[in-house]
Amino acid sequence: MSTTAPTGLANGSIIGRVLRAPGDLLGRISENRHWAYLLIIPSIIFIFIIIIYPTISGIVLSFREMRLTRPDLGTGFVGLRNYQYMIEDPVFWVALLNTVKWAAAAVILEFLLGLAAALTLNRDLPGMKVIAVLILLPWFLPNVVAGNIWALMLDPRLGVLNDILVQIGILAEGKAWFADPDTALSVAILVEAWHGYPFFALLFLAALKGIPKDLYKAAAVDGAGAFQSFWQITLPGMKMVIAAVVILRVIGLVNSPELLLILTGGGPGNATQVLSLYAFQTAYLLFDFGYAGALSVVAFVVLMTFCVVYLRVSGVAR
Structure with missing residues (x-):
């Protein structure tokens, strides 16, 4: 067998x-203690290719001469010459000041509108789901679409908003809002606030959902009013989300000039010129990539400084 x-x-x-x-x-x-390093290697490679290498290249470019309209100048190292020219450039200082105004005013308005919308949507009232969709609609629109819609609505001849203001007697005739240096930046900020506040509303609503209801019940038992509950419970409970959203939105506003490019192109004159738009126009209209690189480096330093200072002041980072 x-x-x-x-x-x-x-x-x-x-x-x-x-x-x-x-x-x-x-x-x-x-089970090896080096397993975590193996897991993050693909991410590190991806970050190096997409972020670190282009950033370093941009910084190096700011110290070189590169004008596509003047190939005879070559691409040699020029040291701090681009930065010296920047200090002497009046448009740079206007753009820097406008960048601060643009980012600060837009973030404050978007923060207030987003917080009000989130507090409203957090209430268990009929029709809140429909209202939530309507509130989020502006965020779904690409910058190009939103910019062209508002450019048409504010057109001095065909714009519906100008027509309404004339009909109710506020204006005698249609006004070219984006052609007036006194109103161009302010109106562009209002358009940006309309387009960007749903981002705040969505994340603030998520933060509100994460705050335990028992805290509000305990505060009510202790005799706390609505304002005290908001100040002592709601805002502290949202602190981390507020810090993250403000930083992300400031970065987006400083780095993305699409709305200004569509509405004003930096004009009239330089009334709505900001650093990112100035760098873009310097690179792709004047073809001076060296100076555009220097402008981008300054914008990068400004953003990094803001992030560090804001995190420390807000108490999120020590």
Whole structure:
């Protein structure tokens, strides 16, 4: 009588060991204390290619000469010449001041509108889901679409808003809002606030949902009013989200001049010129990539400084 195992079982056992081998190997590797480093290697490579390398290249470019309209100048190292020219450039100082106004005013308005919308949506009232969709609609629109819609609505001849203001007697005739240096930046900020506040509303609403209801009940038992509950419970509970949203929105506003490019192009004159738009126009209209790189580096430093100072002042980071 033969004691040899059936061929099918033997083959099945071998196949089973082969199939289990990768899993066993993975299990042994995962027990190694260096496993975490292996997991983040793809992310580090991706970040280096997409973020670190272009950033370093841009910084290096700011110290070089690169004018596509003057190939005779070459691409040699010019040191701080681009930065020296920047200090002497009056448009740079106008753009820097406008950048601060643009980011600060837009973020404050978006913060207030977003907080009001989030507090409203957080209430269990009929129709809140429909209202939530309507509130979020502006955020769904691309900057190009939103900019062209508002440019048409504020057109001095065809704009519906100008027509309404004339009909109710506020204006005697249609006004070219974006052609007036006194109103261009302010109106552009209002358009940006309309377009960007749903971002605040969405994340603030998520933060409000995470605050335990028991805290409000306990505060009510202790005799706290609505304002005291808001100041002592709601705002502290949203602190981390507020810090993250403000920083992300400031970065977006400083780095993305699409709305200003569509509405005003930086004009009239330089009334709505900001650093990112000035750098874009310097690179792709004047083809001076060296000076555009220097402008971008200054914008980068301004943003990094703001982030560090804001995190420390807000108490999120020490």
